[in-house]
Each structure stands twice: as structure tokens, then as C-alpha cells.
Amino acid sequence: MTIQCVITDDEPLAGKGLKGYADKIGFLEVIAVCEDAIELNTILKQQPVDLLFLDIEMPYMTGIEFLKSYPNPPKVIFTTAYEQYAIQGFELDVLDYLVKPVSFERFLKAANKAYDYFSTRQPGEQPYIFIKTDSKLEKVLFNDILFAEAQGNYVTFYTADRKIMTHATLKSVQEKLPPRQFLQPHKSYLVNINQISAIEGNMLHVGKQDVPISKYQKEEVLERILNNKLLKK
Template sequence: MSNLSIRCIITDDEPLAWKGLQGYAEKTGFLDVVAICEDAVQLNTVLKQQPVDLLFLDIEMPYISGVEFLKNFPNPPRVIFTTAYERYAMQGFELDVLDYLLKPISFERFLKAANKAYDYFASQDTAEQPYVFIKTDSRLEKVLYDEILLVEALENYVAVYTTDKKMITHATLKSVVDMLPARQFIQPHKSYLVNMKGITAIEGNILHVGPHQVPVSKYQKDAVMEKIINNRLLKK
């Protein structure tokens, strides 16, 4: 994994802060800073233009906070929060960010967070396969990514709908989101994960996925629709 390069964006409205993080990133040798954003509005625009692996995301920014951005952006990259306020630590934990850096940030602490990100992406890279095993009762079933139409959250279980069957397994939707490739699967609603290849029609706030209908959250509709359509729209 010595050739692993992690594409990242630094978002902070304080020039001294983002310049410091940029300098730290350059020292690691594996963090590739592809953009600097001064607020979440800029970040929103940049993420629609180029995919990245990791965000160094300040929490207190103008227009919209880093926390609110992360809650409302569909299928965001992994995140390391940076903030001067310790009170946000619990929210970072709830949003499953990779790490939480408290300003002023020392290089030693930054490197610890960067290495945590490296280990995460290295494990994802080695584990990347075009299929997943799903445990139902005492049986493990091999299912290709392309066969999965959608995944539905059912409290402590998820229902996996494929092209020809429905399987229920003990898991959280979050664990499934982390396992399946973000370039192929999108989360249009807190209770659903959808294979974009399986979407046959879009009607209002409803996605038609094979024989199923999946709602789209009104807060995420624009971003979700943009990712699904991706410049493939013909209209009169």
C-alpha cells in the first residue's frame, strides 16, 4: 500500500488554519490536497465537480456549519473534523467521522489522524470486490453488487432486495453504506440505499427501482437527482 494516495479537500474559513493543514498534508506523502474551500457552499460546488476520498472539515463556518453540511450532503466522503470547540466532539462521534482535531492542531496529532485515514482506505482498497456475502439464517449467500437493487433499514436488520429475491440480515444500514461502493450506490433517504444502475424512472420524490418505489428526502433531492442524472437528461 505504499502507493496509496488519498485525495482530500481542506475546508476552513481561516487562512492560517487551512494553510497550516495544507503544509501538514504535504509532509505526509500520501495526502493529496486537490482543493481548498473557504466555506461549505464552495465545498458543495467542488464535490459535484470531482470525487475525493477525505474532507478536513471545519465546523464553525459562515452560511452553514460543517456538521449541517455533513448531515445533508448525500454519500459524503469520509471526514476529519477540525474545530476550536470541544463541545462538538459528540456530534462528530454520532456522524461517524474518522477523527476530530481540536485547534490549535499540532503536527503530531494531525499525523495520527492522517495515519488513521491511511489505514482505513488501505483496508477498503484491499477489500474491494465486486460482490458481498450476506448472512441469512445459517447460510452465507454471495451476491454481486450489480444484482442488488436496494437495501432497506428495518431497525436492527436490513432487507436486501436483489433482482430475484429478498434477504433479511442482522446489520445496520450504515454498515452496508460503508461496505458498498459510493460510486454505484446512493442513499436518497435515511432508510434506503439504492443501486443507481437499477433506477428505471424518477417520478416526483419517488425512485422506481425495478418493481420497488423508494422515497427521496426533500432535503437531499437536488443533490441526489444531480448524482443520478449526471448530465444524462434529454428534455423537450
């Protein structure tokens, strides 16, 4: 298993040091090292990742502000020189909180914690979800889900041959689905990227149905779907 990660730290030497640590750990793959939340935001729009090593005190926006504002962020390990943010960090469900200067021993402990977390959530090992509906739990494979639609306090899952409604929020559903396989083109929908057969205007053709693309998210959605796979004349 490989955990793809991004290191964000406004101190270049600190970022370089963390990358050096990560490069020694076989299951960590550093996709990028950046210096602030703005640069991190751009990177995440281009390529979904599993884990962020995220500094807190940075220019423009703190790591905590970024984590609160970014929709469905990757898991986070905070790296900071300030201990007073620890409680806020764990309230945001971060995996770990590293206080600088970070030793390799402490970094390795945090990395192993991330490995344990992701190893129990790998789509290859658990490629399904149980959906509570009426008085039973229905097992549905991730690959069979075409899309999910939010309707008030309920979410309906669509597959090729059935619809399953459950009492849930779209956000809670999104947290249970593999982020590399599902995207949110609209505030009311989650779509299986592998099930998209065509893109026409502001609509995605998914199975025999159409799913809208929000005009505010169209550029990001197309970037995720096409991913350098666009063949032009």
C-alpha cells in the same frame, strides 16, 4: 489508492496551509478548500468525497453540528485550535483530531491513519458484503445488488435472482456499502447507481422493479445519477 478530500476552515491561511501539506502527500487529492459548513454542504452535494479535514469553530454552524446533521458523512479529521472538543470528536467516530498550529509531521500521521482506514475498505479489494440471514451468512457482490429496502427493523437486499432479508437498519447497511456506488433516493431505499436503467417521473427503474424518489431529495438524486451524463436534443 487516492483519497479524495475537502478542507474546511474559516481561516483562509489555515486552509491554505493544510492544502500545502496535503499536496505533498501522494495519496491525498484535495477536491476543494472552503470556509464554512454551508459551502462544504454544497460541495458534498455535487461530488461525494472520502475524507474531510474539518474545522470546528466556524460561522453559521460548527464542524460538530455539521457532522451530526449531515446524512452519511465522509470520514473526518478535525482541525481546531480548541482541545476541549476532543472527546466529542471521538464520540463522533472521527479518524483523528489535530490541534492548531498543525505541524506537517502531525498532519502526515493523521493522513497515514486515514490511508490505513481506507486501504482495508476499498471496493476493489473487498467488493462484497456478508449478509446474515436465518442461520447463515450469505456473500453478495456489491455489483450484484440492485437495491436495498428497509421494512421496519429489517432490510431486504434485491439482486437479479434473489431477495435476502436481514435484521438491520438502513443506516447500518449504508455504512457498509461504497458511497460512490450507492445512493439513498428515499428514506426506505438504497440503490446501486450502476443498476439504474431509467428515470421516469419520481421513479427509478432498477432491474424489473421501480424505486421511488423522495420529492425532497429529487434534485440531489438526479445530480448524483446524471453527473454531467445527460444528453439533450
